[in-house]
Amino acid sequence: MTISIDPQKTNNESLQPKGWLRYFSFSLDHKVIGIQYLVCGFLFYLIGGTLASAIRIELASPMSDFMPRDVYNQVLTLHGTIMIFLWIVPVVNGAFGNYLIPFYVGARDMAFPRLNAVAFWLIPPSGLMLVASYFVEGAAQAGWTAYPPLSITTPQSGQIIWIMSVLLLGGSSIFGGINFIATIIKLRRPGLKLMQLPMYCWAMLGTSILVVLSTPVLAGTLILLSFDIIANTGFFNPVLGGNVVVYQHLFWFYSHPAVYIMVLPAFGLVSEILPVHARKPLFGYTTMVFSIMGIVVLGLVVWAHHMFTSGTPPWMRLFFTIATAFIAVPTGIKFFNWVATLWGGKISINSAMLFSCGFIINFVFGGITGVALAQVPFDIHVHDTYFVVAHFHYIVYGGTVFIIFSSIYHWFPKVTGKMLNEKLGILHFIITFIGFNLCFAPQHWLGLNGMPRRVAEYDPQFQFVNQISSLGALLMAISTIPFLINIFLSMRNGQVSGDNPWKALTPEWLTSSPPPVENWEGEAPLVEEPYGYGKQFSEQK
Amino acid sequence: MTTINSSKEIQKNNSEVNEKHDDFRMFGLITFLIADGMTFAGFFAAYLTYKAVNPLPDGAIYELELPIPTLNTILLLVSSATFHKAGKALLKDKNPDAQKWLFCTAFLGIIFLICQLFEYFHLPFGLTDNLFASTFYALTGFHGLHVTLGTLMILIIAWQSRINGGRVTSQNMFPLEAVELYWHFVDGIWVILFIILYLL
Ligand code: HEM
Ligand SMILES: [Cu+2]
Numbered sequence: 001m002t003i004s005i006d007p008q009k010t011n012n013e014s015l016q017p018k019g020w021l022r023y024f025s026f027s028l029d030h031k032v033i034g035i036q037y038l039v040c041g042f043l044f045y046l047i048g049g050t051l052a053s054a055i056r057i058e059l060a061s062p063m064s065d066f067m068p069r070d071v072y073n074q075v076l077t078l079h080g081t082i083m084i085f086l087w088i089v090p091v092v093n094g095a096f097g098n099y100l101i102p103f104y105v106g107a108r109d110m111a112f113p114r115l116n117a118v119a120f121w122l123i124p125p126s127g128l129m130l131v132a133s134y135f136v137e138g139a140a141q142a143g144w145t146a147y148p149p150l151s152i153t154t155p156q157s158g159q160i161i162w163i164m165s166v167l168l169l170g171g172s173s174i175f176g177g178i179n180f181i182a183t184i185i186k187l188r189r190p191g192l193k194l195m196q197l198p199m200y201c202w203a204m205l206g207t208s209i210l211v212v213l214s215t216p217v218l219a220g221t222l223i224l225l226s227f228d229i230i231a232n233t234g235f236f237n238p239v240l241g242g243n244v245v246v247y248q249h250l251f252w253f254y255s256h257p258a259v260y261i262m263v264l265p266a267f268g269l270v271s272e273i274l275p276v277h278a279r280k281p282l283f284g285y286t287t288m289v290f291s292i293m294g295i296v297v298l299g300l301v302v303w304a305h306h307m308f309t310s311g312t313p314p315w316m317r318l319f320f321t322i323a324t325a326f327i328a329v330p331t332g333i334k335f336f337n338w339v340a341t342l343w344g345g346k347i348s349i350n351s352a353m354l355f356s357c358g359f360i361i362n363f364v365f366g367g368i369t370g371v372a373l374a375q376v377p378f379d380i381h382v383h384d385t386y387f388v389v390a391h392f393h394y395i396v397y398g399g400t401v402f403i404i405f406s407s408i409y410h411w412f413p414k415v416t417g418k419m420l421n422e423k424l425g426i427l428h429f430i431i432t433f434i435g436f437n438l439c440f441a442p443q444h445w446l447g448l449n450g451m452p453r454r455v456a457e458y459d460p461q462f463q464f465v466n467q468i469s470s471l472g473a474l475l476m477a478i479s480t481i482p483f484l485i486n487i488f489l490s491m492r493n494g495q496v497s498g499d500n501p502w503k504a505l506t507p508e509w510l511t512s513s514p515p516p517v518e519n520w521e522g523e524a525p526l527v528e529e530p531y532g533y534g535k536q537f538s539e540q541k
Numbered sequence: 542m543t544t545i546n547s548s549k550e551i552q553k554n555n556s557e558v559n560e561k562h563d564d565f566r567m568f569g570l571i572t573f574l575i576a577d578g579m580t581f582a583g584f585f586a587a588y589l590t591y592k593a594v595n596p597l598p599d600g601a602i603y604e605l606e607l608p609i610p611t612l613n614t615i616l617l618l619v620s621s622a623t624f625h626k627a628g629k630a631l632l633k634d635k636n637p638d639a640q641k642w643l644f645c646t647a648f649l650g651i652i653f654l655i656c657q658l659f660e661y662f663h664l665p666f667g668l669t670d671n672l673f674a675s676t677f678y679a680l681t682g683f684h685g686l687h688v689t690l691g692t693l694m695i696l697i698i699a700w701q702s703r704i705n706g707g708r709v710t711s712q713n714m715f716p717l718e719a720v721e722l723y724w725h726f727v728d729g730i731w732v733i734l735f736i737i738l739y740l741l
Contacts, residue, residue: 111565178572186565216576217583233668233675241672246590250583
């Protein structure tokens with residue numbers, strides 16, 4: 001007796017290639033697409049990481065000639081764009097979302113499998129296009145924000161390719177968002193209430209709302225920008241009567257929510273991982289749900305805190321300072337709930353747990369500097385300095401990337417049926433954690449003392465601290481080696497994990513590892529309480 | 542803890558879910574239209590900001606002529622009604638009637654586009670003349686693109702609703718309903734655009 005909650009699966013699975021080949025095919029299976037997102041994103045992460053190393057080599061000495069100045073700008077722009085649009089956003093949404101959400105709602109696939117495949121297959125070509133522009137015509141060099149008039153006056157072909165690429169990636173992410181919303185709201189297994197969903201579903205629902213509401217605005221803005229470049233209109237060109245601040249408003253209307261698009265799914269993932277490895281229910285489920293929705297609402301109204309130095313009138317500064325400070329409330333709730341989840345739990349120290357705890361620590365740091373940055377006088381002091389660079393890397397790297405690794409350690413047994421090697425995993429964590437903090441903590445100091453960002457040359461007094469930072473970056477680069485070795489070795493001859501190695505209660509673990517194509521043999525289990533660990537213990541006693 | 546419902550209940554609920562399944566395609570479409578609406582919202586916001594903070598130099602202010610856009614507004618509103626008629630007819634299995642109403646709608650859409658082009662050719666300003674001109678063409682052009690796509694889809698639906706071998710029937714209303722919703726949406730955007738651009 002099978003229950004099928006996937007009315008649209010029309011492709012004949014028996015015609016699909018079997019084994020590894022299916023990961024290279026146009027599959028409609030959400031699990032395959034999820035892994036495709038992950039691997040594709042990771043390849044771009046390696047490219048973006050190489051570029052980051054190049055930047056840090058250049059910055060290791062005040063006047064280095066490692067790259068010409070315009071190449072530095074191109075590398076910086078590529079690094080930022082790749083990391084955001086081709087690594088963090090696709091992986092933390094697309095990869096884990098696709099893999100987990102159908103399990104969590106008890107479905108056999110996403111609501112729109114074909115749209116899902118389209119969303120994924122937009123990414124590799126547009127990413128390659130972006131990278132290729134570097135070799136063909138000279139890549140964009142106006143930074144990942146592409147502020148005009150800079151983006152209008154720098155060489156144009158690279159900038160146009162950059163815009164095209166980001167537009168396609170934006171489309172991909174909108175399609176993904178629509179799919180997630182429909183899957184979570186409409187495709188839930190009969191009997192499963194919204195308030196029984198695992199936290200990651202809520203996080204993805206919030207994220208997808210942000211994606212659907214804000215990404216189109218970026219798309220429209222970039223279309224206008226491309227008109228300015230190609231057709232010589234003057235939307236954002238002050239020389240032609242345009243207004244650059246309008247660009248900034250529209251851009252940040254997307255790009256501030258984008259930080260939540262990058263970090264909310266990570267919140268969701270960590271909320272799945274902590275209870276399992278601490279053997280305790282997630283603390284404060286309801287407050288967690290409401291804080292996610294609070295973050296979504298507030299996240300949409302704080303964009304102008306990026307524009308305090310753009311001639312923003314005082315009333316606006318006041319409003320956006322207060323609204324930004326308010327986001328600390330739901331975020332703080334989440335933080336305390338995670339700590340309370342750990343409190344008194346039977347914590348197992350494994351790689352997944354270590355990366356999650358690393359996330360909590362780094363995220364607190366990034367969050368606190370974020371609240372500081374929302375204060376106008378302080379922001380004016382450190383605007384466009386390395387303080388900002390340190391702040392956002394604490395969020396995106398120390399936050400999201402740590403959780404991506406944590407999730408890989410957590411769900412690898414599910415995907416492959418093999419365990420990862422814990423020793424290599426812990427080694428990976430230690431090098432990453434030290435390297436990360438060595439790289440970015442000193443940049444707070446650099447920023448406070450006035451080293452500007454986006455420059456290839458700097459005052460010699462900053463040399464020593466920059467070298468520490470570069471050393472940290474080197475460690476981070478090294479840290480991928482044990483990780484990759486671990487993945488390859490474990491996939492070949494890792495210890496067999498069994499279906500549910502962590503004894504977890506969320507639905508994806510209640511099927512075999514790796515899961516069958518149809519997700520479940522027979523009916524989808526109804527998990528009314530995904531975090532019922534405490535109960536289980538009291539029943540055992 | 543994990544509980545598994547009795548399979549009978551699941552089957553019952555499940556068939557209900559499957560019957561409602563067109564619903565969630567509609568739901569997906571609505572989500573998409575919200576996204577699309579946000580693109581317009583961004584454009585509108587830009588236009589209004591320009592109007593408020595970047596006043597044009599004297600002598601560069603153009604009065605837009607009202608007759609054509611007013612006619613266009615009426616055309617689109619009427620076309621929404623004819624589309625609705627088409628849906629009604631199809632539901633009663635009167636495919637030829639449905640086709641007639643659909644062609645009618647597509648025809649109105651084409652007239653709209655022709656009027657818009659006519660207006661473009663007779664406007665005293667071009668795309669790059671000034672900020673207002675650029676925004677004007679960006680907004681109306683983007684909307685015109687939507688109308689073009691909609692008209693094409695209507696023609697496809699009309700072809701698909703022919704009696705023998707057509708795939709859009711009273712059993713398969715979704716394509717028609719989806720395009721109809723899209724068309725009403727494009728209509729609604731035009732009304733807002735008309736008010737903001739021509740009347741304000
Ligand atoms: C692998 C470790 C990483 C290192 C060593 C690194 C290093 C750097 C450096 C040195 C800069 C230049 C800062 C400036 O001059 O403004 C930079 C910029 C940037 N990085 Fe990273 N980064 C890393 C990972 C990431 C990740 C994972 C993201 C994900 C979102 C990211 C996003 C950005 C962005 C958005 C910029 C700004 C680019 C711009 O201003 O156009 N980075 N990074
Ligand atoms: Cu922000």
